[in-house]
Amino acid sequence: MSAKNYWLAFGVGVCAGAAIALLYAPQSGERTRKKLRKNIGEAGDYLQDAGDYLKEQAERFTDEAQEAVRRARSQAVHLVDKAGDQASDIADTVSGAVNKAAKSARALV
Secondary structure (H helix, E strand, C coil), X not given: CCXXXXXXXXXXXXXXXXXXXXXXXXXXHHHHHHHHHHHHHHHHHHHHHHHHHHHHHHHHHHHHXXXXXXXXXXXXXXXXXXXXXXXXXXXXXXXXHHHHHHHHHHHHC
């Protein structure tokens, strides 16, 4: 098929398709455009609502994560303080035992 015949067949097919679409269209073009505008508006509203919801959820998760970090930090500080106190108690006990052993050693000499 030559290029001329191809484009001629394509044009005839487009015209036939457009004619059939107009004949079988369930409503007028104006009504279809109004319906499309309405649906696009509703889709925009839906997307806006979905965006607002996602933003709220992100803020809530951020707040919860910050609170969890704050609690973990507080617990870590508490554990470090407790470990420091225990280390200090152990050091005092060991120091006392060393001093007692030193006194005992001097007494033997």
